[in-house]
Amino acid sequence: MIEIVNMDNEHIKDLTELEKECFHTPWTEKQLEEELKNEYSLFLVALNDKTVAGYVGCQITIDGGYITNVAVFPNMRGKGIAQKLLFELNNRIKEQRLQFITLEVRVSNIPAINLYKKMNYKEVGLRKNFYRNPKEDAILMTYYI
Ligand SMILES: CC(C)(COP(=O)(O)OP(=O)(O)OC[C@H]1O[C@@H](n2cnc3c(N)ncnc32)[C@H](O)[C@@H]1OP(=O)(O)O)[C@@H](O)C(=O)NCCC(=O)NCCS
Numbered sequence: 150m151i152e153i154v155n156m157d158n159e160h161i162k163d164l165t166e167l168e169k170e171c172f173h174t175p176w177t178e179k180q181l182e183e184e185l186k187n188e189y190s191l192f193l194v195a196l197n198d199k200t201v202a203g204y205v206g207c208q209i210t211i212d213g214g215y216i217t218n219v220a221v222f223p224n225m226r227g228k229g230i231a232q233k234l235l236f237e238l239n240n241r242i243k244e245q246r247l248q249f250i251t252l253e254v255r256v257s258n259i260p261a262i263n264l265y266k267k268m269n270y271k272e273v274g275l276r277k278n279f280y281r282n283p284k285e286d287a288i289l290m291t292y293y294i
Pocket of ligand 1: 219220221222227228229232233253254258259260261264
């Protein structure tokens with residue numbers, strides 16, 4: 150059973166591994182720990198029978214949310230876990246009466262682009278050479294609440 154919970158200390162080690170598996174420039178254990186102390190951070194973890202399966206990280210700004218991290222372990226993909234994380238994030242953002250959620254995604258990351266489109270995010274812009282390692286443009290996407 151998939152359960153969505155707030156990120157806590159006990160999840161940090163697994164999330165550090167998840168970052169390493171997914172990204173060329175992964176967030177470190179220290180960076181993730183810092184988010185636990187940040188009152189403007191909203192990080193949610195998906196647990197599959199108490200085991201970390203994925204997570205979403207978001208910064209709360211004055212009028213919206215800005216997603217910084219989304220990842221699911223390879224062996225847990227294709228089961229709707231990212232959708233569940235984004236759905237719960239929407240609920241939390243709505244509770245705070247914010248207007249939108251925004252994010253960047255690599256132009257080549259078709260699974261993620263499809264995920265965001267399915268969750269009703271709209272393409273609102275292109276950021277040239279936004280990413281390093283490898284260099285790539287970012288699509289800017291926004292979900293209007
Ligand atoms: C992108 C990612 C988070 C999706 O997680 P997931 O739990 O497998 O996604 P879901 O099962 O919730 O899929 C939801 C929708 O996303 C899209 N999608 C997911 N995986 C896909 C794939 N491999 N190819 C195409 N579309 C895909 C589909 O539209 C899917 O809906 P469907 O199952 O009805 O077709 C996951 O692939 C991942 O961790 N990738 C590496 C990290 C990453 O790129 N993060 C995003 C950074 S912006």
